[in-house]
Amino acid sequence: MNLNPIPKLKQFSADANRMLSISYKPGMNEFKRTLKIVLLGTIVLGIMGYIISIVVGIIV
Numbered sequence: 001m002n003l004n005p006i007p008k009l010k011q012f013s014a015d016a017n018r019m020l021s022i023s024y025k026p027g028m029n030e031f032k033r034t035l036k037i038v039l040l041g042t043i044v045l046g047i048m049g050y051i052i053s054i055v056v057g058i059i060v
Helices: 006-022 028-059
Strands: none
């Protein structure tokens, strides 16, 4: 059983550096598109929750 955390930390560091090297900052168009999708999903889930609470309130 290997209890030495150093190799795992080195591997994590290498993986994190690889991920950071291929990632990029999104442009304004991509950011706006993502924001619209997230807001739309939040609104849809909120409306569904509101409708479900109304239905449960009527049934109970």
